[in-house]
Amino acid sequence: MNAWELIIQQPVINVLIVMSHSLAGNFGLAIIALTIVVNVCMFPLTLRQIRSSKAMQDMQPKIAELQKKYGKDKQKLAQEQMRMYKESGVKPAGCFITMIIQMPVWIALYQSIMLALAVAPEGLLNLSKYLYQWPTVYSALPLSREFLLLDLAQPNFILAILVGATMWMQQKMSMTTPADAKQAQQSQMMLWMMPMMFALLALSFPSGLSLYWVANSIVRVVFQYRVTGWGGLRRRAPVATGDSEKRPVRFDASEEIKSTDDVGADIVISDSDSARKDAYQPSRLNKTRYQPGRDRAQRRRKK
Amino acid sequence: MNLKGKWRVGRLVLLVIFILAVSLVGLGCVKGLVPIGWSGGAVSDGTLFVGSKEGRLVAINLDDESRLWTEALRQVSQSGLFGCSPMMGGGGCGGAAGVAIYGTPVIYGELVYIAGYNGKIYAYNTEGLALRWVYPRENYLEPFVGGLIAAEGKLYIGGTDGIVYALDPATGDKLWEFQTGDKIWGTPAVHGDTLFIGSFDKKLYALNTADGRKKWEFTAEGSIIATPLVYNDVVYIGSFDRNLYALNAFDGSVKWKFTGENWFWAEPVVVNDVIYAPCLDGNVYALKAANGAKVTEYDLDSPVSSRPAIVNGSIIFTTRKGVIYSLDAGTGEIGQLADFEQDVDGPLTAYEGIVYIHTQDLSLQRINPVSGAILRSVSLKSQN
Numbered sequence: 108m109n110a111w112e113l114i115i116q117q118p119v120i121n122v123l124i125v126m127s128h129s130l131a132g133n134f135g136l137a138i139i140a141l142t143i144v145v146n147v148c149m150f151p152l153t154l155r156q157i158r159s160s161k162a163m164q165d166m167q168p169k170i171a172e173l174q175k176k177y178g179k180d181k182q183k184l185a186q187e188q189m190r191m192y193k194e195s196g197v198k199p200a201g202c203f204i205t206m207i208i209q210m211p212v213w214i215a216l217y218q219s220i221m222l223a224l225a226v227a228p229e230g231l232l233n234l235s236k237y238l239y240q241w242p243t244v245y246s247a248l249p250l251s252r253e254f255l256l257l258d259l260a261q262p263n264f265i266l267a268i269l270v271g272a273t274m275w276m277q278q279k280m281s282m283t284t285p286a287d288a289k290q291a292q293q294s295q296m297m298l299w300m301m302p303m304m305f306a307l308l309a310l311s312f313p314s315g316l317s318l319y320w321v322a323n324s325i326v327r328v329v330f331q332y333r334v335t336g337w338g339g340l341r342r343r344a345p346v347a348t349g350d351s352e353k354r355p356v357r358f359d360a361s362e363e364i365k366s367t368d369d370v371g372a373d374i375v376i377s378d379s380d381s382a383r384k385d386a387y388q389p390s391r392l393n394k395t396r397y398q399p400g401r402d403r404a405q406r407r408r409k410k
Numbered sequence: 411m412n413l414k415g416k417w418r419v420g421r422l423v424l425l426v427i428f429i430l431a432v433s434l435v436g437l438g439c440v441k442g443l444v445p446i447g448w449s450g451g452a453v454s455d456g457t458l459f460v461g462s463k464e465g466r467l468v469a470i471n472l473d474d475e476s477r478l479w480t481e482a483l484r485q486v487s488q489s490g491l492f493g494c495s496p497m498m499g500g501g502g503c504g505g506a507a508g509v510a511i512y513g514t515p516v517i518y519g520e521l522v523y524i525a526g527y528n529g530k531i532y533a534y535n536t537e538g539l540a541l542r543w544v545y546p547r548e549n550y551l552e553p554f555v556g557g558l559i560a561a562e563g564k565l566y567i568g569g570t571d572g573i574v575y576a577l578d579p580a581t582g583d584k585l586w587e588f589q590t591g592d593k594i595w596g597t598p599a600v601h602g603d604t605l606f607i608g609s610f611d612k613k614l615y616a617l618n619t620a621d622g623r624k625k626w627e628f629t630a631e632g633s634i635i636a637t638p639l640v641y642n643d644v645v646y647i648g649s650f651d652r653n654l655y656a657l658n659a660f661d662g663s664v665k666w667k668f669t670g671e672n673w674f675w676a677e678p679v680v681v682n683d684v685i686y687a688p689c690l691d692g693n694v695y696a697l698k699a700a701n702g703a704k705v706t707e708y709d710l711d712s713p714v715s716s717r718p719a720i721v722n723g724s725i726i727f728t729t730r731k732g733v734i735y736s737l738d739a740g741t742g743e744i745g746q747l748a749d750f751e752q753d754v755d756g757p758l759t760a761y762e763g764i765v766y767i768h769t770q771d772l773s774l775q776r777i778n779p780v781s782g783a784i785l786r787s788v789s790l791k792s793q794n
Binding site: 221226227228229230232235236238240242245246248249 | 443444445446448510512555593595610631632633650651652671672673675690713715730755
């Protein structure tokens with residue numbers, strides 16, 4: 108056994124088997140449980156990554172200003188950006204480095220899942236060399252591949268869709284919208300491309316791996332929500348412009364709207380700050396609000 | 411699209427390729443994701459039949475090494491974008507194309523039989539390898555990992571669906587079936603009118619060969635996938651609880667058990683009332699057949715998953731790494747014969763003093779254990 112197998116794979120495989128044994132022989136539950144445990148252990152790193160992303164996101168307006176100011180002088184722009192990052196204590200490479208540190212753990216985890224699943228007879232035979240001398244480990248094998256009517260050794264279409272959906276959700280929540288339109292377009296492409304790619308991969312590999320991907324994305328969504336809220340998933344209020352007459356109206360049950368035939372008003376449900384500023388103000392809105400009696404009279408006059 | 415735009419798209423494509431590569435390499439490092447097969451050989455009238463890792467039944471004339479092979483067994487379906495679906499045999503991630511064949515072919519009368527991982531059993535003429543029948547005729551059963559056995563005018567096999575099938579060797583018609591509690595990966599053994607077969611449900615079943623009725627069952631603490639050895643009315647069987655059990659063949663009562671440090675995967679052999687049991691802990695245990703007392707143990711440095719072969723009073727073992735040892739059963743001396751540096755998981759075949767070893771590189775290695783000479787290997791690669 109090489110160092111990777113000895114230090115990383117072997118302990119993870121044995122823990123997975125023991126967990127499966129403890130969870131009534133349910134390997135699907137063991138995958139979910141171990142994914143949660145590993146995520147919790149990695150939480151300090153994940154938290155740093157999320158906070159870095161959030162800080163970068165918060166700095167986007169300032170970066171946009173810098174781009175406006177030094178658009179043509181790339182060198183100066185880079186200098187100013189670096190100065191700003193330094194002042195704010197943000198390390199742009201921080202996210203990437205954290206991801207690089209986490210990557211071997213994720214690779215080890217999914218390799219271990221595949222090994223423990225032993226989809227082919229050769230897999231079960233190979234598994235024997237990873238086992239500790241714990242009686243439970245030997246007797247628990249081979250692990251049951253059934254989980255919620257799924258065969259964890261076979262690809263599953265629904266799980267593949269879930270892989271894509273949860274990954275999209277997680278990415279959308281954590282996505283930084285760059286100030287530059289082209290960069291924004293690029294990150295938008297990545298937002299779709301990554302989940303689609305993993306969904307396609309999930310169609311090709313045993314669904315035990317897909318289950319791990321789904322569980323992992325969900326756990327990270329929860330972490331992301333606890334730290335930054337819904338992030339990119341929050342619906343943004345449209346910015347009121349001169350050529351648009353649409354005005355956001357806060358949907359608030361406590362505010363009583365007396366007119367019941369008040370049709371024609373544009374309602375945008377939003378919880379964003381910008382929406383709150385322009386929230387429903389009867390005195391202002393009454394000017395544009397559709398007033399059945401008066402408007403009908405006006406129309407009649409036009410005819 | 412301007413140059414900058416093209417560059418951006420190029421970078422995106424590169425990133426996607428990188429992630430794909432990381433994912434595939436990560437999974438590629440996981441050995442045993444795809445079934446490849448480990449069929450042993452069977453010899454009749456100077457012709458050796460073996461299931462190749464390309465999913466073909468190959469017939470080799472041992473006199474002139476000329477080969478004859480069947481069409482590749484048909485796969486159920488090729489699911490999976492990268493051909494890594496576990497239902498595939500051999501193909502995709504690293505294996506040869508075709509259905510995996512784990513069971514050793516069985517020769518019975520004029521026919522040779524083979525079961526595939528695609529869930530079908532095939533019967534061919536030993537002369538010319540013309541297909542005689544297929545079971546089931548329509549559709550596919552669950553994969554077959556265990557091999558067939560022929561005795562008393564019947565063919566027996568256990569499937570991954572947990573069913574023991576008894577077939578008519580001439581027509582392929584089903585005579586009876588017996589449902590166990592889980593998958594069957596082991597090859598059955600027949601002794602008199604009793605068939606012994608282990609299952610993932612941790613049980614060893616003793617069935618009546620006439621009608622498939624259960625005579626008795628023995629429950630171990632781990633799954634049973636090894637092939638039983640029956641000797642002097644005692645059934646010797648390894649289990650995933652790391653025990654080798656000696657059971658009374660008439661009632662399944664335990665005579666003795668011996669605990670190793672890993673699974674007893676391969677079928678043991680018996681010489682001079684001593685059981686030689688290869689274990690995945692890298693040892694071969696020599697135990698007294700009568701009471702299980704350990705005579706000695708031989709450390710082979712690597713797990714042993716292949717059934718040994720007996721040639722002129724010597725027992726030939728191979729480790730999973732392809733190192734061949736010869737153990738003189740009389741003196742108890744053991745020596746290394748060869749190192750093929752190729753994975754070997756299938757059983758060894760001995761014929762007229764020559765041992766045949768099916769290695770992962772699609773070839774059949776040959777060795778004379780008496781002289782220690784390594785003969786020219788036979789390629790099992792088809793020409794097309």
